[in-house]
Amino acid sequence: MKSNSYGDGFKRKRLFLSSLTEKGLDIKNHYFVKQNVCIIETKAGTYVLKGFSRKEECQEQLKLSRWYSQQSSPMMGIYTAFPTGKKIHYYENMYWGIMPFYKGDELDLNDEKDIRDGIHAIRKFHRQSIFQSDSYLSLLSSYSLIEKWTKRFNAFKRNSKKHHISHEMSEAFQEMIGWGKWSLSKLNRRELEKMEQNARQKGEVCHGDVAPHNFMRLSGDNVILIDYDLFSVVPHDYDILQYVNRIMPYWDWSPSILRKCQDPELESLLRKKWFLIALVFPTDLYREWNRAFEAGKDQIKEMTAFTEEDxxxxxxxxxxxxxLVKNPT
Structure with a gap:
């Protein structure tokens, strides 16, 4: 395991690791995945450290972790304590939590079994993610899907006008904008608002980022989720909608892959008008193009190639x- 830079140089990294030693961690090796995520090997095992800029944010993550630690088979990675018994380590304006390093593989959305195991893991996570206590719900935000998508849609329209692109891609952008406009105009705001209100009343919590890298296959059929960052109190169906959007590009948008999920609740959703309309909204393209516009030339080139193929x-x-929406059977 190689070491990587932290902050502005070797000295800061060395002092940070020294501060961890004071917390009882006998560090053999380390690797910074991001500035606020560090993997450490110790004599006692391998751990992941995650840093937060606000103490309250770190405390919130730890509290959510305690909820899942009460489950017989937790579907989320669980934070633990430092050897000194402390749950939070403060160093240079960052508050660090620690959890075991979960050794396993992320899901491969090219693989049918992984896709089935992914949706089954989401369902298990949802069964554990109904918070009826305000002490937990108060930690999490909610949102309007239509408002969230409208902001993403408008950002894409603005960004697409600022950058020089080929004539062919300009035409593709107009088509993508047309899909977004159609979907937003067809979605029933009152229906979604009622769904979102019901989710808040029930205490339904969504993961919010059901991407392959946030699933971890520990062994056999034992798949869990990691990363609490985008938890929110919205309908569980929103996680499934996002998961379907993640799957489809891998399978050339063939509906047959959705049947292979072997999920009766998904089959029911595919008969609901709001869900079908939402599948037209190219939220993934807007998200990735907005990131590409910000990142610059290389990322734009990569997204152009993906879009042309997709x-x-x-x-x-x-x-x-x-x-189907126009002429329902």
Whole structure:
């Protein structure tokens, strides 16, 4: 395991590791994944340290972790304590929590079994993620899906006008904007607001980032989720919607892969008008293009290649959905 830089140099990194030694960690090796995420090997085992700029944020994450630690088979990675018994380590304006390093593999969305195991893991996570106590719910925010998507849609429109792109990609952008406009105009705001209100009343908590890297296959069929960062009190169906959007590009937008999920609740969702309309909204393209516009030339080139490959298959899928919404069977 190699070491990486932290902060502004070797001295800061050395002092940070020294401060961890004072907390009882006998460090053999370390690796900074990000400035606020460090993997350490110790004689007692391997751990992940995560730093937060605010103490309250770290405390919130630890409290959510305690909720899952009460479950017989927790579906989330669990924070633990430093050898001194302290849950938080403060160093240079950062508050650090610690959890065991979960050794396993992230999901491969090219693999049918991984896709099934992923949706089953989300369902298990949802069964453990109904918070009926205000002491937990108060830690989390909620949101309006339509408002969130409208902001992303508008940001994409603004960004796409600021950058020089090819004529072909300009036409693709207009098509993508058309899909977003169609979806936002067809979604029933009152229906979604009622769903969101019901979720708050029930205490439904969504993970919010059901991407492959946030799943961990520990062994066999034992798949858990990691990362509490985007938890929110919204309908559980929003996680499933996001998961479907993650799956489809891997399978050229073929609806057959959704049947292979073998999930009756998903099959029911695919008969609901709001869910079908939401699948037309190219939220993933907007998100990644907005990031590419900010990152610059190389990322724009990468997204151009992806979009050119993805668009013909997505176009066919969206046309089918729009026809189905227009002429329901």
């Amino acid at each position: 668009l013909p298959f997505r176009r066919k899928f969206i046309k089918t959905i729009q026809e």
